[in-house]
Amino acid sequence: xxxxxxxxxxxxxxxxxxxxxxxxxxxxxxxxxxxxxxxxxxxxxxxxxxxxxxxxxxxxxxxxxxxxxxxxxxxxxxxxxxxxxxxxxxxxxxxxxxxxxxxxxxxxxxxxxxxxxxxxxxxxxxxxxxxxxxxxxxxxxxxxxxxxxxxxxxxxxxxxxxxxxxxxxxxxxxxxxxxxxxxxxxxxxxxxxxxxxxxxxxxxxxxxxxxxxxxxxxxxxxxxxxxxxxxxxxxxxxxxxxxxxxxxxxxxxxxxxxxxxxxxxxxxxxxxxxxxxxxxxxxxxxxxxxxxxxxxxxxxxxxxxxxxxxxxxxxxxxxxxxxxxxxxxxxxxxxxxxxxxxxxxxxxxxxxxxxxxxxxxxxxxxxxxxxxxxxxxxxxxxxxxxxxxxxxxxxxxxxxxxxxxxxxxxxxxxxxxxxxxxxxxxxxxxxxxxxxxxxxxxxxxxxxxxxxxxxxxxxxxxxxxxxxxxxxxxxxxxxxxxxxxxxxxxxxxxxxxxxxxxxxxxxxxxxxxxxxxxxxxxxxxxxxxxxxxxxxxxxxxxxxxxxxxxxxxxxxxxxxxxxxxxxxxxxxxxxxxxxxxxxxxxxxxxxxxxxxxxxxx
Amino acid sequence: xxxxxxxxxxxxxxxxxxxxxxxxxxxxxxxxxxxxxxxxxxxxxxxxxxxxxxxxxxxxxxxxxxxxxxxxxxxxxxxxxxxxxxxxxxxxxxxxxxxxxxxxxxxxx
Numbered sequence: 001x002x003x004x005x006x007x008x009x010x011x012x013x014x015x016x017x018x019x020x021x022x023x024x025x026x027x028x029x030x031x032x033x034x035x036x037x038x039x040x041x042x043x044x045x046x047x048x049x050x051x052x053x054x055x056x057x058x059x060x061x062x063x064x065x066x067x068x069x070x071x072x073x074x075x076x077x078x079x080x081x082x083x084x085x086x087x088x089x090x091x092x093x094x095x096x097x098x099x100x101x102x103x104x105x106x107x108x109x110x111x112x113x114x115x116x117x118x119x120x121x122x123x124x125x126x127x128x129x130x131x132x133x134x135x136x137x138x139x140x141x142x143x144x145x146x147x148x149x150x151x152x153x154x155x156x157x158x159x160x161x162x163x164x165x166x167x168x169x170x171x172x173x174x175x176x177x178x179x180x181x182x183x184x185x186x187x188x189x190x191x192x193x194x195x196x197x198x199x200x201x202x203x204x205x206x207x208x209x210x211x212x213x214x215x216x217x218x219x220x221x222x223x224x225x226x227x228x229x230x231x232x233x234x235x236x237x238x239x240x241x242x243x244x245x246x247x248x249x250x251x252x253x254x255x256x257x258x259x260x261x262x263x264x265x266x267x268x269x270x271x272x273x274x275x276x277x278x279x280x281x282x283x284x285x286x287x288x289x290x291x292x293x294x295x296x297x298x299x300x301x302x303x304x305x306x307x308x309x310x311x312x313x314x315x316x317x318x319x320x321x322x323x324x325x326x327x328x329x330x331x332x333x334x335x336x337x338x339x340x341x342x343x344x345x346x347x348x349x350x351x352x353x354x355x356x357x358x359x360x361x362x363x364x365x366x367x368x369x370x371x372x373x374x375x376x377x378x379x380x381x382x383x384x385x386x387x388x389x390x391x392x393x394x395x396x397x398x399x400x401x402x403x404x405x406x407x408x409x410x411x412x413x414x415x416x417x418x419x420x421x422x423x424x425x426x427x428x429x430x431x432x433x434x435x436x437x438x439x440x441x442x443x444x445x446x447x448x449x450x451x452x453x454x455x456x457x458x459x460x461x462x463x464x465x466x467x468x469x470x471x472x473x474x475x476x477x478x479x480x481x482x483x484x485x486x487x488x489x490x491x492x493x494x495x496x497x498x499x500x501x502x503x504x505x506x507x508x509x510x511x512x513x514x515x516x517x518x519x520x521x522x523x524x525x526x527x528x529x530x531x532x533x534x535x536x537x538x539x540x541x542x543x544x545x546x547x548x549x550x551x552x553x554x555x556x557x558x559x560x561x562x563x564x565x566x567x568x569x570x571x572x573x574x575x576x577x578x579x580x581x582x583x584x585x586x587x588x589x590x591x592x593x594x595x596x597x598x599x600x601x
Numbered sequence: 602x603x604x605x606x607x608x609x610x611x612x613x614x615x616x617x618x619x620x621x622x623x624x625x626x627x628x629x630x631x632x633x634x635x636x637x638x639x640x641x642x643x644x645x646x647x648x649x650x651x652x653x654x655x656x657x658x659x660x661x662x663x664x665x666x667x668x669x670x671x672x673x674x675x676x677x678x679x680x681x682x683x684x685x686x687x688x689x690x691x692x693x694x695x696x697x698x699x700x701x702x703x704x705x706x707x708x709x710x
Contacts, residue, residue: 115667122698125633125687130624130671131656131663138660160670 024231027075027147027183030068031061033250037226037235042207045181047174049204051188051196052211057222057243058187059084060093061211062149064247065185067098070108075146075183078139079111080132082155086111096247110139116159123161129169133176140182148177152187157198171203195227206230212238221360224250240362244370251366251403260409262286267414270309271302273483277459277468283440284464285378286412288405290434292419293444297455298476299418300324302444303381304333304340305481306416311343315378318350318371322387326351337479350375356387361400364388368404372413380408384418385434401434439463444474447495454495457483473499617641617649618678622668624656629688633672636689644701674698 026040035041042048042065050058066077081089089111090100103109112135139145153170160166177184186204188196190212195201201208208228214221223238241250266281275282283289289306291299307317321329329351330340343349352371356364372380382388382404389397401417408415417438435441441460446453455474459467472483473495487494487502494502621637623630634653641649656663656671666675670686676699685698696702 112664114669116669120684122683122685122694123687124685124692124694124698125636125690126629127670127672127687128629129669131622131668131673132670134624134656134660135663135668138663156669 026232027069028073029065030072031064031248031250033239033241034224034248037224037239037250038207038229039232039234042183042185043229043231044183045178046206047177047184047186047204048207048209049186049188049196049200050209050211051190051200053190053213056190056211056213057241057248058211059089059151060096060243061209061248062151062185062187063089063093063098063100064096066109066147066149067093067100067103068247069147070103076108076143077110077147077149078136078143078145079109079149079151080114080136080139080153081111081149081151082114082116083152085113095245096243097245098247107143110143110145112136112139114155116155121159127162127165129156129166129173132169133173136173137180140180146181146183148182148184150184150186152189154188154196154198154200170200174203211241216360219357219360221362223362240360240366242363242366249366249370251362251369260286260406261412263412267313268309270305270307270312271481271483273472274457274481277470277472277483278462279466279468281465283414283462286409286414287439287463288409288415288417288437289440289442290417290419290438291442291444292421294421294446297444297446298474298481299420299444300329300383301333301336301338301476302442302457302481303383303416303418304329304336304338307340307349307379307381308333308338308343310379310414311340311346311348314348316348316350316375317343317379317381318352318375318377319381319383320368320371321351321353321381321383322356323384325353329353335478336476336481350377356389361388361396365400365404369407372407372411376411377413379414379416382415382417384420386420398434402437405437435461440465447473449495450498452496452498456486456495615648615650616679617645617676618652619649620652620654620666620675620677622654622656622663622666622671622673622675624671630672632688632690633674636692636695637674640689640692640695640699644696676700
């Protein structure tokens with residue numbers, strides 16, 4: 001018992017469809033996007049009504065359901081076609097890359113064309129549609145089919161007069177399909193006030209999908225909506241879808257919650273000076289960057305740098321161009337020294353150049369999704385997003401861009417968008433008002449002064465990045481974009497020649513200043529030297545005087561000594577004969593005595 | 602009506618060749634056969650042959666002859682092929698369907 005429980009859990013985990021909804025088993029259609037909206041596919045073993053007006057793709061959806069079932073999920077299918085023959089169907093879906101003939105050959109598919117023409121059939125009495133059951137049952141059994149397409153069962157209403165019988169038989173048919181556990185798509189033509197012309201939705205209440213197409217300003221958009229899905233949650237909105245060379249793709253859900261991860265990698269913009277404006281490290285990987293500016297301010301050239309830098313790091317890039325062709329962009333970039341051709345040849349760069357008006361916004365978005373899925377780039381350039389404005393209303397464009405940005409964010413792909421701002425409108429308002437959607441906003445602007453037009457660049461915002469608040473002058477040179485410090489002086493901000501002139505003036509002023517200083521220094525030196533000479537002369541004079549004074553002092557001293565000696569001599573000459581005892585007695589003192597003694601010896 | 606297809610009527614090569622498609626011996630299919638036999642004997646005595654095809658036994662035949670409703674009567678000969686569905690209880694509609702109405706009115710004139 002425990003083992004079986006375990007086994008059950010493990011199968012639940014391995015099958016995502018069962019895991020998503022344990023109550024209702026689902027049957028994956030294999031149609032891109034549809035399984036996401038229905039959270040796993042159509043209700044298994046139950047009929048699903050697909051309705052819509054003529055030409056909206058009901059049959060194609062049904063056929064893809066069968067073909068994908070046969071080729072991808074190992075579930076053979078039966079198509080009961082009331083409108084087209086097997087040959088017609090084969091030809092019709094060959095354009096989607098489906099080879100029905102081969103599938104029929106491999107016993108993966110049976111197409112039974114049920115032909116009914118009102119005028120050729122006479123109704124005489126009671127009847128039922130047992131033969132339809134017989135045919136369907138036979139076809140299902142012959143290949144072990146798991147999927148059925150009834151396209152479109154409403155043709156019966158045109159072919160048979162007895163509506164009551166028909167309705168009862170249809171009800172019986174749908175019940176029969178359920179009993180046989182066949183996952184079925186029943187197509188129905190859109191009615192005036194109802195989902196289907198003949199009220200099929202009364203009998204098919206498990207799952208109802210409505211297809212629609214709208215033409216807005218000559219552009220067609222196909223839409224799909226899951227109206228009802230009993231026993232399961234599902235996406236509620238209208239989702240645009242495409243019918244293309246590889247089948248139907250439905251645009252997946254706009255992510256409602258902002259749950260994408262973030263990346264802390266900082267990437268170089270390719271312009272070193274711009275990197276320094278971003279705190280020296282560039283932008284975050286996976287951020288959305290907007291470059292806005294009036295025409296001719298160098299938006300495309302700047303994005304060229306981003307692309308070349310990314311390719312240089314070995315990353316893959318996609319350029320979605322709505323104004324210029326691939327060749328034109330490559331040529332123009334070469335003129336500023338960026339070689340994109342090299343990266344295209346290396347397979348790192350992919351161009352997608354279309355006129356925006358060729359198809360609707362949804363179509364654009366879907367195509368972009370497809371390219372991104374196929375190419376898996378790390379940088380996507382949309383040049384310009386304003387190009388998309390022509391493909392829809394402002395509201396639509398905004399929501400489309402939101403979805404695009406979300407889509408890229410989820411995959412941590414950096415989005416670089418350029419937008420053209422018209423001269424008259426406020427500079428800090430982009431036409432489509434996507435400023436709040438982006439993380440980094442670079443503004444390029446014209447600076448007109450002194451009879452010339454120069455370019456300025458500044459960072460209007462950069463979420464999570466310390467960035468410069470300065471306006472730099474933006475130069476397009478033959479070796480790429482260069483940023484210069486602008487001149488800020490008394491006269492305000494100067495750019496271009498005015499800046500050059502001012503810089504020259506400044507330089508000469510500085511030179512003059514330097515010369516003045518040199519002159520002053522020279523003068524000072526002169527003075528210093530003159531003074532020091534004076535000091536030396538004075539010193540000399542002082543020394544001379546000192547010497548003279550010394551001499552005088554010496555002379556005076558000699559004089560004094562001499563005087564004293566003379567006096568002594570005189571004294572001794574006076575007392576030597578009178579007192580010879582004095583010297584022998586020795587008791588007498590005083591100079592007179594000594595002198596006398598000296599004089600005595 | 603045990604076999605998949607059973608022939609009723611006299612001549613081996615008949616002017617009128619009719620096929621009645623049924624699915625088993627239901628009340629409707631029995632009723633249709635009885636009604637058909639009656640109409641044929643009345644209007645096409647000696648000129649017809651009826652083949653009964655049971656789709657429960659030969660389901661593959663349903664698609665080939667584009668059979669949808671049961672019972673279905675198919676007039677193979679004379680050309681063109683015509684189809685009548687139902688238990689053939691409405692004789693007038695059967696005659697219209699078999700294109701016998703006109704012949705009858707033409708012979709009565």
